[in-house]
Amino acid sequence: MQTILAVLVDDVFKPTISLPNDAKLIVFNGTEYIIYEDGDEIPAEFIGE
Amino acid sequence: MPLYKAGIIDYTWENKPSVAPLGQIICVTDIGENGILCRGDGTNWKRTSHITYYSLSGPVSLTGTTTETTLLTIPINGRIMGLRGRLVESAVFTMTNNANNKTFRAKIGGSTIATGTSSNLYSTRLDFWLLNRNSQSSQYNNNTTSFAIDTSVDFDLVITGQLANAADTLTLSALTLEAL
Numbered sequence: 001m002q003t004i005l006a007v008l009v010d011d012v013f014k015p016t017i018s019l020p021n022d023a024k025l026i027v028f029n030g031t032e033y034i035i036y037e038d039g040d041e042i043p044a045e046f047i048g049e
Numbered sequence: 050m051p052l053y054k055a056g057i058i059d060y061t062w063e064n065k066p067s068v069a070p071l072g073q074i075i076c077v078t079d080i081g082e083n084g085i086l087c088r089g090d091g092t093n094w095k096r097t098s099h100i101t102y103y104s105l106s107g108p109v110s111l112t113g114t115t116t117e118t119t120l121l122t123i124p125i126n127g128r129i130m131g132l133r134g135r136l137v138e139s140a141v142f143t144m145t146n147n148a149n150n151k152t153f154r155a156k157i158g159g160s161t162i163a164t165g166t167s168s169n170l171y172s173t174r175l176d177f178w179l180l181n182r183n184s185q186s187s188q189y190n191n192n193t194t195s196f197a198i199d200t201s202v203d204f205d206l207v208i209t210g211q212l213a214n215a216a217d218t219l220t221l222s223a224l225t226l227e228a229l
Binding site (some may be wrong): 006008011012013014017018019021022023024025026027028029030031036045046 | 066108218
């Protein structure tokens with residue numbers, strides 16, 4: 001699991017670096033992007049998304 | 050006969066030959082799901098078929114803010130659309146099923162190509178196409194809105210989401226982008 005910071009540009013949050021193309025799940029939590037990769041446990045509220 | 054026979058040379062979109070001899074076929078390895086074939090028309094390299102340009106691998110969820118947020122950025126190579134090419138996008142969003150609005154947009158630069166707002170739904174779609182009108186810098190979308198986006202240079206297609214209530218969740222569950 002890794003996190004990517006977000007920056008506000010023209011009133012839109014965007015990641016400071018490119019988001020990966022092969023993530024199992026990406027969650028923006030209001031502050032940062034959380035990247036779930038193979039082997040990471042997916043939070044229960046996002047299982048089935 | 051061997052499975053792979055040399056004869057069609059591999060290139061990337063950036064390093065493909067600047068000249069495109071009529072009838073010459075090349076493979077561009079970094080476009081589409083597993084490369085594409087292009088055929089020279091004497092001037093330019095033209096795609097020989099429709100391609101799946103991008104497929105989302107895993108869902109992207111948004112929660113915790115009411116600020117518009119980038120969910121996905123798809124870099125698109127300049128000239129891939131050609132003069133009369135079309136980008137066709139199909140996306141599925143899932144969301145908290147309540148009365149609060151959830152808004153999703155597809156943007157290129159400062160132009161919003163498509164937008165939708167949903168409430169009281171568990172899932173919905175955002176589908177659109179963008180057609181070059183015999184020019185790489187003049188387009189119509191599926192709502193006949195016109196745009197002047199220069200598709201002869203690299204550009205980004207950006208998908209954003211926005212919640213009316215930060216406690217809700219909006220998820221980009223699936224997305225496919227095709228170049229026709």
